[in-house]
Amino acid sequence: MTNLILEKKGTSVMSNLDPIIHIDEQLCTGCRRCAAVCPVDAITGEAGAPQSIDAHRCVVCGQCVQICSAYAAESAPSLATREEKLRQRGQLPSVREPLFAAYSTGHAKELKEALADPKRYKVVQCAPVIRVSLAEEFGLPFGTLTPGKMAAALRQLNFDRVYDTNFGADVTIMEEGSELISRVMSGERLPMFTSCCPAWVKHAETAAPQLLEHLSSCKSPMQMVGALVKTYSAELDGVDPVDIFSVAVMPCTCKKFEAGREEMNVDGLREVDLVITTRELAQLIKDKGIDFLNLPDEPFDSPLGKYSGAGTIFGATGGVMEAAIRTGYELVTHESIPNLQLDFIRGNEGIRTATVQIGDLELRVAMVAGLQYVSTILKQAAEGTCPYHFIEVMACPEGCVSGGGQPKLLLETQRKAAYQARKSSIYRHDSNQKVRKSHENPAIIKLYKDFLGEPLGHVSHHLLHTKFISRSTKEE
Template sequence: MVTIEANNRVLEANEGETVLSALRRHGISVPTLCHMSDLFPSGACRMCVVEVEGMRSLVPSCAYPVANGMKIQTHSPRAIRARKTIVELLLANHPDDCLYCVRNGSCQLQDLSENLGVRERRYTGGRSLHDLDVSSPSLVRDPEKCILCGKCVRVCEEVQSVSAIDFIGRGSHTKIGTAFDGGLNVSSCINCGQCVVVCPTGALREQSHIKQVLDALSNPKLHVVVQHAPAISVSLGEEFGLKPGIDVAGKMVAAFRRLGFDRVFDTSFSADLTIMEEASELVHRVKNGGVLPMMTSCSPGWIKFVEHFYPDMLPHLSTCKSPQQMMGALVKHMYAERQGLDPKSVFLVSVMPCIAKKFEAQRPEMGTHGIPDVDAVLTTRELARIIRMRGLDLGGFEPEVADDPFGERTTAGKIFGASGGVMEAAVRTAYHMLTGEELAELEVKAVRGLEGVKEARLNVGGLEVGVAVVNGLGNARKLIEAIRAGRSDLHFIEVMTCPGGCIGGGGQPLGASRDNIRARMLGLYRIDGDESVRVSHKNPMVQRLYAEYLGEPLGERSHHLLHTHYTHRDVLL
């Protein structure tokens, strides 16, 4: 330990840590634009400069190590002047577009401008003009609002190992773009939205489906159905001032009804269904010498990643559609049929923590005769915007329950929202399929938590099964390379594209720290601990669905509606 002094307070710091890290641990706030807590500092934006006694220049606190006896002033007039000048220079090349901007009210550049008292445009000159990139089904890039902090480039390369975007051009012509400066739709972008989550401004945003949803809700000829993913109910509350992890499922269902949806279904129901199909597929592969390790298929960013970078591994992917798309197929087929509705008149909206789900819903495999199974996908943030737009008070609603026949879930379907949840739910049901009995200890602790890679050897009904749970595609890439190099002790691998799983998805409320994501995860496990039906095969509505409509897991109807295939995609380098 070393001792430093900051703003006349004596503090203890860890030898080797940066000044910024020590200050933040002691609750002293220093603004940053480019800093990413889990990655090596880039020192690009210089917003975090502080004054250190005895040094002639200001130092970037994110990249400067502490030293014993160091005396720091974080908000000296000189440090504040430097920060204000940086913001003024950024604004000189920025559109005055706040009133029309999706980040109005949640923009770090706007906040800094306010906090530093920027009240006039001190620097003027030619602004860089760029076109919007609206080519992606999942996100929109607005390079004119980009401040070149580089966070999107870093998360894409260092966390996801995709490198779909980078700095291109030189000097004042520098911008962020794709290979050959094409649209994101022709790049290797896997639509994860992690760049949107880290962007401090409105330069990156989801491709909004709000207008389509509002139009559908006001069209009397349409029967509008909504489904909500497992991870939404423990994060939506953050948009309304609640702490992360507080479950607002019942209030959210009430809000959906006030918004005018005709039916409310729970994607955790189709997560239970996914488990029935996926656990059956795993047992079938293990017993019949099928391709192993089997890899989960519910995360569409991960699927596109394999399609681009590891097409030789496509046979390892489970053929199960994701819970979103299983629900879509059931709504547009069985539900429409039983309600006497033309599938064209049924409009299905998904609320997802993920922007890759917008891409997934548009895949040609995910529909019949050109009619998509899912018509529009809202992120958690977009749902919150609609609730606010309609003046609804989420906190004031009495909780309500979702509708039959797809509104009932088990907690196994609910924990899908956290990294390790699919694995845990699948193990619970695979054990039952192999033994006819229930696991004595349902909680598979080895696969819980936020670590990027978790591995375990499990005894599932006499079968020794090697399992791995991975989140973040940089981690997935390392595991795939090991398998390609001959690693053969794994039978089942869960991969989630986003750090922490869907709770950390690209469509979730912005500004979440790792502690916030942990709180969302604990919220899901609290639900699992509190309720009594904790295995997918005991979901009474899933049992009824098989008895009355599907037949059996992996049966002909399931194969037709609930399973899919994948595509080899080229990568532009």
């Protein structure tokens, strides 16, 4: 059941050959709550009977994992059965939460073993929303911001370098913003869709392969950091890339799938060797007995730990779009954007549209939060009638704050309150940053000056861009 099936010179490699989202037939009651939230109708079964997942159609978003309420408690009659299920799920024996019917393949056990290996140079990156959701696992209020405690905990877990996916978000804006400007000016391959949500990308590959040229060619921030860890950072640290074990902490179960994609490699090495979720990180911290609440704040490591406010807001729906406009406006007009807080882009589940005046250009944009809402826009794009230049798509209801690997909440009222608090915390974190535009991040400026050259250049194209593949049934 594990996804760790390959070894290359001492570095574990994830594969997406095996399913990542599962439903335990022994625990499933057939309530079909999972089917109701699946945005691509990948879950089937009769009411009152165990449900099944169509792995081809599934986008690995994990919303079924979040909504599932059928479980076996810790005090279930057969402890041996529980221990076996934990092992099958890739979870640590110390996990005390109930075992729910819907679950994602875990990698905390493999990571614990890797962290104990002195021969490996262990590097970790953390997605923007982990710092506003991790604390919930330790009893703190929804949205509590804990980047410093998180960095400290990761060092106590034995990571050699603690980096930040926010840095990769800033790099993404440099590349994706430049790509958008190029496409708009040439009028080619419009509309352009974002490509940082792997569940959305998998859906596009499955349901609309004829539109793949409309996706940005940019890798996600996670994969960009992974590529830079094994090139730029490795060079700075004087470490052989072969010896680096690259880990990502994500709110998203589909990031496990993304890291295992064949094309996500740099010079023959996996960019990200292993992905764990927010919940798995909390389990590792508890397993080691770390007193998270009383940890002193520690900084992320340089240079891949320095980020702008724009990188931070990637975790909320509309955040990629807002960050791109902050930089795109100034790249096009060579003037400061009048207002950094673009409230008209921020929002909740569903589709939001706007027109943004950038110099002489009227940029028409759309934000899709929740994959079930994208079909109309896909139809328009296929017919050549789509009115937008740039479209952000996030598979989960309110972006990454509501990802399938986030702390689990069973009550709908709790869930909505948590999403709102996490988003508010992200935006406050952005507003408190000294640098709030990706292109003004000193670490990003240095990266391009010393290593990448220029956005869309030869080096960045090699490391930071990719191609997507058709996964249509007819071609399989």
